[in-house]
Amino acid sequence: MIRVFLTDDHTILRDGIRALLSLQPDLEVVGEASNGEELLSQLATTPVDVVLIDINMPVMDGFTTMGHLRESYPDVRVLVLSMLDHESYVNRMLEAGADGYVLKNADIAEISHAIRTVAGGRPFLCTEIGLDMLQKLVRNAPPSDGTRPRSGDLSKRELEVLRLIAEGLTSAEIADRLFTSKRTIETHRQNIIEKTQAKNTAALIRFAVSNGLLEKQ
Numbered sequence: 001m002i003r004v005f006l007t008d009d010h011t012i013l014r015d016g017i018r019a020l021l022s023l024q025p026d027l028e029v030v031g032e033a034s035n036g037e038e039l040l041s042q043l044a045t046t047p048v049d050v051v052l053i054d055i056n057m058p059v060m061d062g063f064t065t066m067g068h069l070r071e072s073y074p075d076v077r078v079l080v081l082s083m084l085d086h087e088s089y090v091n092r093m094l095e096a097g098a099d100g101y102v103l104k105n106a107d108i109a110e111i112s113h114a115i116r117t118v119a120g121g122r123p124f125l126c127t128e129i130g131l132d133m134l135q136k137l138v139r140n141a142p143p144s145d146g147t148r149p150r151s152g153d154l155s156k157r158e159l160e161v162l163r164l165i166a167e168g169l170t171s172a173e174i175a176d177r178l179f180t181s182k183r184t185i186e187t188h189r190q191n192i193i194e195k196t197q198a199k200n201t202a203a204l205i206r207f208a209v210s211n212g213l214l215e216k217q
Contacts, residue, residue: 001026001027001028002027002028002115002116003028003048003049004027004028004029004030004048004049004050004051004052005029005030005033005039005042005043005046005050005051005052006029006031006032006033006052007032007035007036007038007039007051007052007054007057007065008052008053008057008081009035009056009057009058011034013104014032017029017052017081017111018032020108021108021111021112021115026116027115030046030047031046031048034057034058035057035058035059035060035061035065036053036061036064036065036068037059039053039065040060040068040069043072043076048076049076049077049119050076050077050079050115051069051077051078051079052079052080053066053078053079053080053081053098054080054082055082055089055093056082062093063096066078066093066096066097066098067096067097069097070096070097077099077100077118077119078098078099078100078118079098079100079101079102079115079118079124080100080101080102081103081111082102082104083104083105085128090125090129099118099123099124100123100125101124101125101129102124102126103126103128106126106128110126110127113168113170126168127166127167130202153195154192154196158188160178161178161185161188161189161192162192162204162207162208164178165192166204166205166208166209171186171189192204
């Protein structure tokens with residue numbers, strides 16, 4: 001069971017997220033706070049795996065809270081849940097030590113997946129932010145020297161899987177979409193990684209963007 005702590009100054013939002021997360025069998029909301037100061041005062045007596053935290057909060061905002069969390073609770077994973085989508089906010093929170101960043105307009109499936117991802121020790125960016133940042137990187141990237149792996153190196157099925165990865169789907173969700181097994185999708189995913197020489201999901205998405213694969217629906 002992944003223990004989740006909600007930190008946001010909007011009670012209605014906390015109530016909504018708590019209700020939705022209660023439907024997830026592996027996630028449990030163990031505490032709530034309206035600002036960073038309240039969060040820190042409860043963490044000493046509340047075992048937590050993942051803290052969901054907003055940026056704009058009264059008394060103690062997300063930026064200040066991040067510093068205290070990394071100093072006093074380095075093992076607690078932090079997932080930012082905010083409406084602020086500008087890359088300056090994203091970069092600042094990630095540099096401060098946040099493990100992931102999700103926009104509040106994301107659906108509960110993506111938020112739940114983000115919680116599981118950071119709880120497992122992996123970074124997470126929601127699809128909207130990840131694609132926006134990667135597209136900016138591609139636009140500003142220097143011309144290719146011709147040594148980059150080509151999309152033509154991937155099979156038709158691998159291209160399908162890559163596009164679904166870029167949409168933010170998990171291996172299980174992709175398996176359901178393509179009517180196959182999760183193990184088969186994991187095999188395709190490994191083949192894609194080997195062919196593209198991508199080290200992580202973000203690199204895979206960048207490959208898809210740079211090769212124009214996301215436009216071929």
